[in-house]
Amino acid sequence: MDSATEAFVAHRNLLFTVAYEMLGSAADAEDVLQETWLRWAGVDLDDVRDQRAYLVRITTRQALGRLRSLGRRKESYVGPWLPEPLLTSPDVAEDVELAESVSMAMLLVLETLKPTERAVFVLREVFGLDYEEIAEAVDKSTVTVRQIAHRARAHVAARRPRSVASPAESRDALAAFQRAVETGDLQGLLDILAPDVVLLTDGGGVVQAIPHPVVGAGKVARLMEGGLPRLWRRVAITPAQVNGCPALVVRIDGEIDNVVAVRVDDGLVTGLYFVRNPEKLSRVQREETAVSR
Structure with a gap:
């Protein structure tokens, strides 16, 4: 060179x-x-x-x-805008400052700044x-x-996460959330969701998504418990490291349907970020395909 x-x-x-x-x-x-x-x-x-x-x-x-x-x-933009998910290696999670800086929660805070x-x-x-x-x-x-x-x-x-959750804490919270959703366990959901939890789904007007933020443990739990268990039983869900934090990659018929990232504070899920816009999932799809070869 x-x-x-x-x-x-x-x-x-x-x-x-x-x-x-x-x-x-x-x-x-x-x-x-x-x-x-x-x-x-x-x-x-x-x-x-x-x-x-x-x-x-x-x-x-x-x-x-x-x-x-x-x-x-x-x-x-149609509906909530979320950052494009970025697959990150486990060593990023060990670098707490870097992991926080690329997390979905922090990137959303940075969105509120002027350029x-x-x-x-x-x-x-x-x-x-x-x-x-x-x-x-x-x-x-x-x-x-x-x-x-x-x-x-x-x-x-004034807007950043209250505390930086460890990788283990985030993994445990995400696993509890996944179990509760897959089994339709409403109480389990209420136990892991913070009272002021916020759910955002980004479909970009291309695929179906909830057009407005869903706020509050009760509303989010009923949404998860009511409609999603039937869907989640038809899909393949795999854990991944996304934006420096544990996340879930959800596939239907082998194709990535959405990536679920979480924000965890004090052991509870305070933010749920569902990225469904296909344009924002193509990089994750390519990188996962390359790794599996």
């Missing part, structure tokens, strides 16, 4: 994660990486002091532009870049970036 290719490959995972955390979409993150590569390939490396910082800067600027266009698309706030928060709080590097990436002064970081940090702190 030439020097430009070698540097890009060395930092590719970092660049993808930066783009994914800013966009909540693996497909869009891959497009950003393609754009980053095209720009990087035309750079004179003799003029680059820090290749990693330069690549992060290109990626951030490309992601910011795409994030603003995504915002316009989301305004016309530049989101970029600054991700670069500073997740990847630990210094303010000078971030200022160059978002084309702002260092003083302004510090102010944006302070504002974004306070915004996220």
